[in-house]
Amino acid sequence: MAPLTSVLHMITGLGRGGAEHMLYKLLGAMDRGAVRHHVLSLTDDGIYAEKIRALGVPVESLGMRMGRPNPLHLLRLRRHVRRIDPDLVHGWMYHAILAAQLSAQGRPVVAGIRHSIERLSNEKLTTNLVIRATAGLSASLAALTFNAQISHDQHLKIGFSPRYAQVIPNGFDTDRLTPHPLKGARLRATLGIGPDVFVVLHVARFHPMKDHQGLLAAIARIKSRDILFLLAGTGVDGRNPAFSEIRDDRVHFLGERDDIPDLMAAADCLVSSSWSEAFPNVLGEAMACGIPAIATDVGESAAIVADSGLVVPPKNPEALAKALLQMKDMPQEKRNALGQQARQRVIEHYSLSKVASDYLALYRHVLNRPKRS
Numbered sequence: 001m002a003p004l005t006s007v008l009h010m011i012t013g014l015g016r017g018g019a020e021h022m023l024y025k026l027l028g029a030m031d032r033g034a035v036r037h038h039v040l041s042l043t044d045d046g047i048y049a050e051k052i053r054a055l056g057v058p059v060e061s062l063g064m065r066m067g068r069p070n071p072l073h074l075l076r077l078r079r080h081v082r083r084i085d086p087d088l089v090h091g092w093m094y095h096a097i098l099a100a101q102l103s104a105q106g107r108p109v110v111a112g113i114r115h116s117i118e119r120l121s122n123e124k125l126t127t128n129l130v131i132r133a134t135a136g137l138s139a140s141l142a143a144l145t146f147n148a149q150i151s152h153d154q155h156l157k158i159g160f161s162p163r164y165a166q167v168i169p170n171g172f173d174t175d176r177l178t179p180h181p182l183k184g185a186r187l188r189a190t191l192g193i194g195p196d197v198f199v200v201l202h203v204a205r206f207h208p209m210k211d212h213q214g215l216l217a218a219i220a221r222i223k224s225r226d227i228l229f230l231l232a233g234t235g236v237d238g239r240n241p242a243f244s245e246i247r248d249d250r251v252h253f254l255g256e257r258d259d260i261p262d263l264m265a266a267a268d269c270l271v272s273s274s275w276s277e278a279f280p281n282v283l284g285e286a287m288a289c290g291i292p293a294i295a296t297d298v299g300e301s302a303a304i305v306a307d308s309g310l311v312v313p314p315k316n317p318e319a320l321a322k323a324l325l326q327m328k329d330m331p332q333e334k335r336n337a338l339g340q341q342a343r344q345r346v347i348e349h350y351s352l353s354k355v356a357s358d359y360l361a362l363y364r365h366v367l368n369r370p371k372r373s
Helices: 018-029 047-053 071-084 094-103 125-140 149-157 181-191 212-220 260-266 281-288 301-308 317-329 332-349 352-368
Strands: 005-011 035-041 059-061 088-092 109-113 143-146 165-167 198-203 227-232 251-255 269-272 293-296 310-312
Touching: 005 018, 005 071, 005 094, 005 352, 018 035, 018 047, 018 281, 018 352, 035 047, 035 071, 047 059, 071 094, 088 094, 088 352, 094 109, 094 125, 109 125, 109 352, 143 149, 143 352, 149 165, 181 260, 198 260, 212 227, 212 317, 227 260, 260 281, 269 281, 269 317, 281 293, 281 301, 281 332, 293 301, 293 317, 301 310, 301 332, 310 317
Parallel strands: 005 035, 005 088, 035 059, 088 109, 109 143, 143 165, 198 227, 198 269, 227 251, 269 293, 293 310
Antiparallel strands: none
8 A cells, every 4th residue: 555645735725716626625535545635725714724624634824915925924834834744745826836836845846727827917916926936936846737728838838847747627526516406496496586487607706807797798688588697706796886787687696605506406507708717617517517508718618518518709798699599599408418418528527536536646656756866
């Protein structure tokens, strides 16, 4: 039996987000007899801290403030790493990757990037500087992982080292994410939605790249009344000034929700309207739940959906509106078949167990690699 591997996961924070969610899923799926995990959040706990602790994984939060470099924070971080004494450090997202590189003290660092970059100039100044610093040190990484091929290619173009770069996609627990028609019917009843109404679900935090305005422009082009749009996500509620002028009673702003799988069960399709993505978790989750998706052609979205849904150009409300109507007007049997095809695609290509095995193999490969002289 292989000796137990100790991994310190360093992450910027543990609030709601794709990287945080993937870390939580990975910790739950990885073989406990093979790896001992420890999580260090540079900022605060967030909603995933208790979820991770419930898995039996220690979590510590340092309370740092991003954007304000402080040499004392680095000294403190290095003390934590010495005390935990992991075999390797896995940094999640740019700030934590840079922190891991500066605090590992000779231990191998695995970097996990889960972001796409169309133009570096689009990033905030502090993030831009951190990305450049991380790229400059990337040749010293023991491994550099991306969750999407486009992210891999974009980062290599801006100076990240290709030496140990590879793609490991997001993974989905298809035992937990399953079709639930009865749950969907109950939630429809709770929300006052009739069984004959076509329900479209959009799940994304409020951010320009998620293009809520483009989605709303597409909805405005649709005149049909037997269609309902459920928009969920952080900042996607009536208090957001960006939505204050919306008077369409077919559009419901649900805000942040903890019952996304139930919403998916109640929906007839999912739509992703982003103009920039790497690997959208929500696509895989919806597909695993057996509902077809409409996605913009950004990042890995088209490859994820393949022929189990519809793909349209980004920033094109007219094309998005046509795809929504095409999905709505599709015979129920065909739409159900697409949902089944979508679920099977996730099972075959994006299962969480396969992704967990890939990370375990990577850790072992890194630790068994001869050290540089």
